[in-house]
Amino acid sequence: LQGEVDFTTSGQAVFTDSKYFRNYGWYVSGTIPSHRIMPDSQVSQLGFCINLQRSTNSLRIEMSLPSTVTSTLFLLTPLLGEIHIQIINKMFVLFLQFLTLQLYSTRITPHLGSVAATPKILQFLQFAIIINTLSISVSILLWMCSKIRRNLPPWNWLIRISEVINRCVCVFNFTERTLPSNNKSSTINNYQEDWINAFMALHGIAVCILSLIFIFGYLIIS
Numbered sequence: 001l002q003g004e005v006d007f008t009t010s011g012q013a014v015f016t017d018s019k020y021f022r023n024y025g026w027y028v029s030g031t032i033p034s035h036r037i038m039p040d041s042q043v044s045q046l047g048f049c050i051n052l053q054r055s056t057n058s059l060r061i062e063m064s065l066p067s068t069v070t071s072t073l074f075l076l077t078p079l080l081g082e083i084h085i086q087i088i089n090k091m092f093v094l095f096l097q098f099l100t101l102q103l104y105s106t107r108i109t110p111h112l113g114s115v116a117a118t119p120k121i122l123q124f125l126q127f128a129i130i131i132n133t134l135s136i137s138v139s140i141l142l143w144m145c146s147k148i149r150r151n152l153p154p155w156n157w158l159i160r161i162s163e164v165i166n167r168c169v170c171v172f173n174f175t176e177r178t179l180p181s182n183n184k185s186s187t188i189n190n191y192q193e194d195w196i197n198a199f200m201a202l203h204g205i206a207v208c209i210l211s212l213i214f215i216f217g218y219l220i221i222s
Contacts, residue, residue, distance in 0.1 A: 063107070063121050066100040067128070074132055074214070078207050083143040083200070086207075090136045097129050124221045128214070135210045139203060146199035153191040154198050162194075162201035 034047045073093045077086050104122055153159075 063104070066096070066103060067121065067125055070096045070100060071128060071214075071218070074128070074135075075211055077135075078204070078211070083139055083146070083203055087136060087139045087143065090132055090139065094129065094132050094136065097125065097132065101125055101129070120221055124218060127217050127221060131210055131214045131217070135207065138206045138210070142199050142203045142206070146196050149192055150195050151191065154194050158198050159194050162198040165201035165204060166197055 036045055036047070070093055073096070074090065077089050077093070080086050080089055104125065108119060108122065154162075
C-alpha cells in the first residue's frame, strides 16, 4: 500500500535563521516554494531553493591576509643586513608564497570553471613569486661575486660611488668581515674589502629597484 502526500504552499519564503550562518561568514536566504503535479505520474512535488553565499568581508580577509604577510616580509628583507641572511629569508618567503598558492588553488580554482579571466589576487601572487625569485637570483649572484678573491682593486669611481651608497643607505652598510684581523693592512686584503663594499652597494641598489617594481606592480594590479 503506497499513499500519496499532497503539498500546499502559503506563498511565503522559506524561513531560514541566518544568524548562525552569519557567525561563520555566510549569508543565507530562501525562495518562495512552488507546488506542482507531474503530468505523467500525477505525483505532487514541492520545490524551493536555499541560497547560501559566502560573506564578502570574510572572504576578502581570508584571501588577502596571506599575500599581505608574505609581501611585508619580502619588503623588510633588506633590514636584515647581510646578503646570505637576506637570501635565506627570501627563500622562506618563497616557501610561504607557494603555500599561499596552494591555498588559493584549493579555495578559488574549483569555482572558476572555464572562466578565462584570472582573479587579481592570483595575478598579484604570480607577480610576487616572479619578483622574489628574481631577487633571490640577483642576491645569490652578487653574494658569490663578493666571495671571489681579487688581486686588483676596483675602479676609483666604483669605490667612491659604493662609499656614498653605503654611507647614505646605512641598512646595506653591514658586511660580514671574513678576513683575518692581522692582515687588514695588506694591499690585497684592502682590495678585497673594496670589492666587498662595491658588491654590497650594488646589491642595495638592486634590492631597492626590485622593491619599487614590486610596489608599482601591486598598485597596477590592484
